[in-house]
Amino acid sequence: MNRWLRRMVPLAVLALATTACSTDGSSSNENDLKGKTVNVIGTWGGDEQAAFLKMVEPWEKQTGAKVKYTGTRDINTVLTTGVASGVLPDVAGLPGPGQMAEYAKTGKLLPLDDVLDIKTYESETAPALVELGKVDGKVHGVFIKAAVKGLIWYDPKVNDYGANPPKTWNDLMTQAKANQSKAKAIWCVGLESGAASGWPGTDWIEDLVLRTAGPDVYSQWYQGKVKWSDAAIRKAFEIYVNDVVANTYGGGKAAVATNFEAGGDPLFATPPGCQLHHQGSFITGLGKFKQAKAGTDYNFLPFPDIEAQYAGAVEGAGDLFGMFKDTPAAKSLMKYLVTAEAQDIWVKAGGALSANKNAKSYPDDVSKRSAEILANAKSFAFDASDLMPTAMNDAFWKGMVALTNGTKSLDQVLADLDAAQKDAYQS
Structure with missing residues (x-):
């Protein structure tokens, strides 16, 4: 497991409850996102939170939409409670493929096959990571960064x-x-x-x-x-x-x-x-x-x-992201997060490997060696x-x-x- 934030669970739940209805999903034009907000819950704090927010800055500038991020160390509890209550973010970092499958089977975690260009996504992403994001043959989770x-x-x-x-x-x-x-x-x-x-x-x-x-x-x-x-x-x-x-x-x-x-x-x-x-x-x-x-x-x-x-x-392991709310802004953000453009930002900052094979901005030879190990593994096992x-x-x-x-x-x-x-x- 990777990368946890110093927030108490009740604060994360409260933040979600107060913003659950704030995202306007009425717009049908994906290019008209100015003023929209995507509520995101994740596990990152400190430098990792800063890296994620820097990662989404270009998307915010391009669309005029905003990411509202809430962090928690206990994302398992927050999302499991949210699945039961219906108080869920638009987009969330998922604890892992096992929990992803649990959320997908409830119908609350939405498939992404009509959100992403699946052929492009599969061609640019390590096959093992693509398969780990599937439930019943459909993509429900995407890796926005990876680790050896x-x-x-x-x-x-x-x-x-x-x-x-x-x-x-x-x-x-x-x-x-x-x-x-x-x-x-x-x-x-x-x-x-x-x-x-x-x-x-x-x-x-x-x-x-x-x-x-x-x-x-x-x-x-x-x-x-x-x-x-x-x-x-x-x-x-x-x-x-x-x-x-x-x-x-x-x-x-x-x-x-x-x-x-x-x-x-x-x-x-x-x-x-x-x-x-x-x-x-x-x-x-x-x-x-x-x-x-x-x-x-x-x-x-x-x-x-x-x-x-x-x-x-x-x-290996990675940070899975999934979508709980079917809004134009959430869909647009998910499309952006899987691109090499987005993932290169975190890669360049250090401490992350990209799930997208086209991201190349590793800051040093140590990071490059890590990426090569991930790409050339004879036998790859997920956490x-x-x-x-x-x-x-x-x-x-x-x-x-x-x-x-x-x-x-x-x-x-x-x-x-x-x-x-x-x-x-x-x-």
């Missing part, structure tokens, strides 16, 4: 792992242990994210499942067909506990208390707090990465292989927790917090997740 998960970040001035790149997980851990004197710990971890706390831990488990059990088991797992206590899934949790939490800067309790945006900041401390930080490509736009120089102050390794038969697997039902996703987040800070044992966490799985996939 599972990148291992380091400061090459402390130890240049790129000079002798570890090919396997065991190689990485061997090198890191040999360099222990260069930093206070091997790993930096930050799991705090308000109502979404724990999601960076779910990324860890997903990367480990993908590389130890393979893409088929990975898919069966997020579909609820493999129990969490199954040996194939348990192995990933054991690696996380034994290799990561046991070697984390400040320990597991500190990791849970550290906001994900600042999770990698100790890489740049003097002396360094850690050697390595596991996070998606978007981290370059957050925390101390923003002021650091790519390639000089930080670099990354792709997540190393664990089992040889699953070599080359890549986990598993984003594909799970909302209740399962929430339980996964909470389980990672409890496991990392030591309030529950591995056996207890897996038992809790098995129990949640029985209910989450019933509907």
Whole structure:
């Protein structure tokens, strides 16, 4: 899961309630949008919110319409409540494909096949991302930016792992242990994210499942067909506990208390707090990465292989957008957001990869390498927790917090997740 805002849920709901009727959908001429407002709810705050608002500025100038943005950390609750009550924004960032499908099946999240030029959209967008935005064969969600998960970040001035790149997980851990004197710990971890706390831990488990059990088991797992206590899934949790939490800067309790945006900041401390930080490509736009120089102050390794038969697997994610209100202004905004023109604005600012293959304005070689990994992946897997039902996703987040800070044992966490799985996939 990615990118959460510091707003309380009641404020987000109130904002939607007071603006739900403010968008005038009476105009039938898409070119006559002056004075119209599109109410948007999303997960971004800080620099990410600023980047999104900058992204929509050209559309506002071209159309004379305005975007009214409301942010929340707990978008799952806001949208699920809105689907039930009818108090919904015009356009929203969606928690993930799994939740997207839930909203679409209620009829509240609208299909986009008559909104977008589908042939153009499909030709310009990575095929895996196009398919992930479909429900029953129709496009209901579009990716306005993407990310590669599972990148291992380091400061090459402390130890240049790129000079002798570890090919396997065991190689990485061997090198890191040999360099222990260069930093206070091997790993930096930050799991705090308000109502979404724990999601960076779910990324860890997903990367480990993908590389130890393979893409088929990975898919069966997020579909609820493999129990969490199954040996194939348990192995990933054991690696996380034994290799990561046991070697984390400040320990597991500190990791849970550290906001994900600042999770990698100790890489740049003097002396360094850690050697390595596991996070998606978007981290370059957050925390101390923003002021650091790519390639000089930080670099990354792709997540190393664990089992040889699953070599080359890549986990990715992205920010899905969907439309809940059928208005000319909302349709126009959705058309704009999928273009290379729009997505290049965020790409140029850093911390984002474009879902549109024609966006090219990456600010540095590190970003370009991330984009190449996404484009050339032998096996692409979408963030598993984003594909799970909302209740399962929430339980996964909470389980990672409890496991990392030591309030529950591995056996207890897996038992809790098995129990949640029985209910989450019933509907």
